[in-house]
Amino acid sequence: NSMLSWQRTAFHFQPEQNWMNDPNGPLFYKGYYHFFYQYNPNAAVWGDIVWGHAVSKDLIHWVHLPLAMVADQWYDSNGVWTGSATILPDGSIVMLYTGSTDKSVQVQNLAYPEDPNDPLLLKWVKFSGNPVLVPPPGILPKDFRDPTTAWKTSEGKWRITIGSKINRTGISLVYDTTDFKTYERLDTLLHAVPNTGMWECVDFYPVSKTDVNGLETSVNGPDVKHIVKASMDDTRIDHYAVGTYFDSNGTWIPDDPTIDVGISTSLRYDYGKFYASKTFYDQNKSRRILWGWISESDSEAADVQKGWSSLQGIPRTVVLDTKTGKNLVQWPVEEIKSLRLSSKKFDMEVSPGSMIPIDVGSAAQLDIEAEFEIKKESIDKILGNASVVAEAEEFSCQNSGGSTVRGALGPFGFSVLADEKLSEQTPIYFYVAKGKDSKLKTFFCTDTSRSSFANDVIKPIYGSVVPVLKGEKLTMRILVDHSIVEGFGQGGRTCITSRVYPTKAIYGAAKLFLFNNAIDATVTASFTVWQMNSAFIHPYSEDVVRA
Numbered sequence: 001n002s003m004l005s006w007q008r009t010a011f012h013f014q015p016e017q018n019w020m021n022d023p024n025g026p027l028f029y030k031g032y033y034h035f036f037y038q039y040n041p042n043a044a045v046w047g048d049i050v051w052g053h054a055v056s057k058d059l060i061h062w063v064h065l066p067l068a069m070v071a072d073q074w075y076d077s078n079g080v081w082t083g084s085a086t087i088l089p090d091g092s093i094v095m096l097y098t099g100s101t102d103k104s105v106q107v108q109n110l111a112y113p114e115d116p117n118d119p120l121l122l123k124w125v126k127f128s129g130n131p132v133l134v135p136p137p138g139i140l141p142k143d144f145r146d147p148t149t150a151w152k153t154s155e156g157k158w159r160i161t162i163g164s165k166i167n168r169t170g171i172s173l174v175y176d177t178t179d180f181k182t183y184e185r186l187d188t189l190l191h192a193v194p195n196t197g198m199w200e201c202v203d204f205y206p207v208s209k210t211d212v213n214g215l216e217t218s219v220n221g222p223d224v225k226h227i228v229k230a231s232m233d234d235t236r237i238d239h240y241a242v243g244t245y246f247d248s249n250g251t252w253i254p255d256d257p258t259i260d261v262g263i264s265t266s267l268r269y270d271y272g273k274f275y276a277s278k279t280f281y282d283q284n285k286s287r288r289i290l291w292g293w294i295s296e297s298d299s300e301a302a303d304v305q306k307g308w309s310s311l312q313g314i315p316r317t318v319v320l321d322t323k324t325g326k327n328l329v330q331w332p333v334e335e336i337k338s339l340r341l342s343s344k345k346f347d348m349e350v351s352p353g354s355m356i357p358i359d360v361g362s363a364a365q366l367d368i369e370a371e372f373e374i375k376k377e378s379i380d381k382i383l384g385n386a387s388v389v390a391e392a393e394e395f396s397c398q399n400s401g402g403s404t405v406r407g408a409l410g411p412f413g414f415s416v417l418a419d420e421k422l423s424e425q426t427p428i429y430f431y432v433a434k435g436k437d438s439k440l441k442t443f444f445c446t447d448t449s450r451s452s453f454a455n456d457v458i459k460p461i462y463g464s465v466v467p468v469l470k471g472e473k474l475t476m477r478i479l480v481d482h483s484i485v486e487g488f489g490q491g492g493r494t495c496i497t498s499r500v501y502p503t504k505a506i507y508g509a510a511k512l513f514l515f516n517n518a519i520d521a522t523v524t525a526s527f528t529v530w531q532m533n534s535a536f537i538h539p540y541s542e543d544v545v546r547a
């Protein structure tokens, strides 16, 4: 539909049409990155789920391939659901996925490439002995799904975990195997958290305490922490926690139980829209890469009208923040830079209450890297003044009114996808607030409340606190791509993805503004804005792909 066609993105992964959800089985094989995904070939709404498939040499330029797996067996006739790949030491690939059976029971199935010599992995064979796992006693038939990538135990077996729940307690079951065909269930759980509900798409992987490289999934040792991530069925949030893994009994405990996986205080990969994510180890570049499903914020009717629904976020490298030791940092893969076209660099001092148009031409496809500093005089004035009330304890991006509410030291940042008159705009900003301890606390927010005149769109204010260490400037990176905005605060310590649906600020009418809505803070801003090329995702043809 041409009326809504501007909402299609230029460099985010999306199928040519219809519905997509979770990323599945990402891997690197014989020179190609493979991406599989939950896909409805028949409509722009969830249903009839099969595995879509695409390949890329750089995680940015994709070629669509034929469906990898369809619902053609009794054990997956109600859907070929989410799964993960494991690359064995000899280089061969094992795929485990959830099938929803003819009776809608969730079971785990094994599949492998028909021809290991085909770098495109076009054809997949399902194991004749499927299903390889059925819901164990005490687990309901619809609460057993999304197997992880396997990792090695110290005894040399393979181990996987599968999300579930018992009553309202979210859990992750653990199984050992040597051949991926028969499994032994451990009587312990990887982890369990009361009142979190069904854990979908559990992810489990090591991160280094010292090194900036990613770790292969089986790596363990004294310099290693382990991440547990679960996608919360009820809230649609991907929560993670940093903790310690015990190989002997397959359990994991969080470093800080007050921010355990899935409870309201726990960390999130992203404070906007980002769900059912999955990492994989990229042996090509020794990094761990995170994929996340970005659904729509408009109505189902609009999705049907435009003929498609959902994007994937730009893949992100993910590592432990070695400076804090407490959180992950996520950053768009370096390959995204190949789309950068012309750039403009700006250095300016922004006084309180300013809104400055930034002339970069059309601003519908951008990459922005920015550094901000509040002038020392402004900070001293606030911290040294006892009559300025502490507000950091009360402030939240969601509930403190958004970017129009002025504080002493914020908000300041960018308004993206804005029309000339600013009747539509999406501000992404820092809000710095004084706490009761007279220290500053920094929040990173995205306010979509004025992003669109459309009346069928949800327009939340997103965000969270972002750790800022002594001596650090405030930094943000923003990727803008027509109907998606991805914000990375402080090098990726806090990330916010939002879907926005401007009706005026489209194509050439989309503008960029810099603003400082603080009452007292003068801010210096130093930033570069790149126009971004399209990734020109190709339809499938043998010529394109074998070229």
Ligand code: FRU
Binding pocket: 021, 022, 038, 049, 081, 082, 098, 145, 146, 200, 201, 276
């Ligand atoms: C998460 C999820 C998974 C399931 C798949 C079905 O979005 O519900 O738990 O395997 O989607 O499409």
